[in-house]
Amino acid sequence: MGQELPVTSFALLGLLSFGEPLTGYELKQRADKTLRFYWVSPAMSQVYTELDRLNGHGLIRPVGDGRATAYSLTDAGRTALDTWLSTTPIGFPVLKHPVALRLLLGALMDPESVRRLLLDHLDALEEEHAALEEVRTSLQGADAPDQLFRYPSLVADWGLSYFEHEKTIIEDLLRRIEDGS
Amino acid sequence: MGQELPVTSFALLGLLSFGEPLTGYELKQRADKTLRFYWVSPAMSQVYTELDRLNGHGLIRPVGDGRATAYSLTDAGRTALDTWLSTTPIGFPVLKHPVALRLLLGALMDPESVRRLLLDHLDALEEEHAALEEVRTSLQGADAPDQLFRYPSLVADWGLSYFEHEKTIIEDLLRRIEDGS
DNA sequence: CTCGCTTATTCCTAACAGGAACATTAGTCT
């Protein structure tokens, strides 16, 4: 024990904890689809690097059926995940927000660009909201308490609410910028 | 032109765009105080590395008064920042949310731990909200339209609203978890 | 049967975090 793995390792272990063995490629897809809303979706290269390491630590095991190597959690992996969940200190969220960063420098732009910046962001929000909503509806039917996707559903709802609120903030900012309040 | 610098470079240029020449140490402090809410606060080492590079590109210039080397924007730096603001495609925000990541795996924890996870996050939110509020009030008096800190103030308000909303989401999740809805 | 897309994996480079190590200056206590 005492492995000191980065968080990304546990994110992948977490994806594997839902049962199905997955290949690196599939893991990347899952990450792109769901994990990316709450955590970064690791790069392809990163996924395979992690898999090698996790395998080296005996936390996952290749289940060899076809040409593609799918991995599943070992008992040690499940234990490592449990320990991580219960003992590792939790940091505060980190947000990399390109729009906020630019708005901070709004004084350097002409008003029209600022306006467009925010309007474009509204569009992007709409799109991401739709993508997450699709994920959310795909969980319907397994989202009741004690069902497999209970917690993923809760997190998805959280994300949806987050997007919706950000929309109202942006609209508010647009209003304030227009009538200089 | 055509320098292709990472976003962090422009974040630092942005901090310098408010007028005052700053040392690496001071830049790191500013970043810790404000930038960290909307973007990552780069590591000390990163700040100095960036400064070297920006200096090499002629975008900043050391203003040599004392033993500490403070840097200020050059005309080229200002131009580079303007170009970046007006032409570079804007990505969607990236969120690394340790609490959401753990909640996703809530099924692996006992209910008590999940509860504690969320309650602890409420405390952390409270703390960060207070820190940002302090920043916000320090901008009072220079936050009217056409004043220097107009846009930083708008962004701070955005951040405050974000924290407040997250608080209500967490409270809602706690409620849902308790009475299994 | 071949063209193009999806699946699957590897490699290389640069970006970035984090912390240790190190100096110098400034302030405080006695």
Next chain:
DNA sequence: AGACTAATGTTCCTGTTAGGAATAAGCGAG
């Protein structure tokens, strides 16, 4: 004044991560 401590200021090293290019096998449609 001397000593101790905290804040300022900078550099270096190591490991983590992002991103994209390169590659190859399988699979479906024409």
